[in-house]
Amino acid sequence: MTDAARTPLKLFQFPRMFAIPNLSPFCCKLETWLRITRIPYEVVDTPDPRKGPKGKLPFIEDGGVPIADSSRIIDHLKRTRGIDPDAHLDGSQRAIALLVQRTLEEHYSFVLAYTHLLRDEGFRHTRTRFDSVPAIMRPLVAAMVQRQIRGLLWTQGILRHSDEEIVEAALRDWRAVLPFMSAGPFFFGDKPCGLDAVVFGTLASTVLTPIESPIRDFLRAEPQCLAYAERMRGQYFPELAHGQD
Numbered sequence: 001m002t003d004a005a006r007t008p009l010k011l012f013q014f015p016r017m018f019a020i021p022n023l024s025p026f027c028c029k030l031e032t033w034l035r036i037t038r039i040p041y042e043v044v045d046t047p048d049p050r051k052g053p054k055g056k057l058p059f060i061e062d063g064g065v066p067i068a069d070s071s072r073i074i075d076h077l078k079r080t081r082g083i084d085p086d087a088h089l090d091g092s093q094r095a096i097a098l099l100v101q102r103t104l105e106e107h108y109s110f111v112l113a114y115t116h117l118l119r120d121e122g123f124r125h126t127r128t129r130f131d132s133v134p135a136i137m138r139p140l141v142a143a144m145v146q147r148q149i150r151g152l153l154w155t156q157g158i159l160r161h162s163d164e165e166i167v168e169a170a171l172r173d174w175r176a177v178l179p180f181m182s183a184g185p186f187f188f189g190d191k192p193c194g195l196d197a198v199v200f201g202t203l204a205s206t207v208l209t210p211i212e213s214p215i216r217d218f219l220r221a222e223p224q225c226l227a228y229a230e231r232m233r234g235q236y237f238p239e240l241a242h243g244q245d
């Protein structure tokens, strides 16, 4: 056994908010993947993403070595722990998994940043993440972070659209993804795989938080969707399952 396999790895992520593993879809994805694969870890609450080796969260330290980016971390753990929750997938499921992951991570996650961190309804709920900042500095830090997010979303392009257009684009993402979701218990049926961590990562933030949006309304009205999110939370994060959504 190597040193890395003996020491529990450290997972650096934003502190929890609401009754979900993490508001960040990438942090939620990685922690869910760790629970699916039963790899031991300890969480280090990290409000400031600049602490990460690539300036983003999540990141891990494995045997003292920092590794950034949820997908690279998962590849590293598959390799070093010899665990692969995707081993049972066939070629077509692997292709669907990648397309769904790209849709949710490379498009929908930007919508989440907009609805949860910029839109008034979202910011009303998420401004408490600045509570650890000294009161006198809080409005300044919150304004600075919002300015950065606005810059990121403007450069990415999403912020050049109206609120209605952003919502419509997000609904298109989910209308494309949902037909591939099985009746359960997991995305592809009886066994969990890495895609479940990705899908739960984005769904939890949308349907298991009190942040209202037309996207949340749409997804909560899709019967298999809310049941899936609640089932994933109940199975992998039973300690959160009795929270208020």
Ligand SMILES: N[C@@H](CCC(=O)N[C@@H](CS)C(=O)NCC(=O)O)C(=O)O
Binding pocket: 024, 025, 026, 027, 049, 055, 056, 057, 058, 068, 069, 070, 071
């Ligand atoms: N590709 C990265 C994305 C991580 C990411 O975008 N994290 C966001 C939170 S959801 C972050 O740390 N943002 C802070 C920043 O960009 O300053 C991954 O999969 O880990």
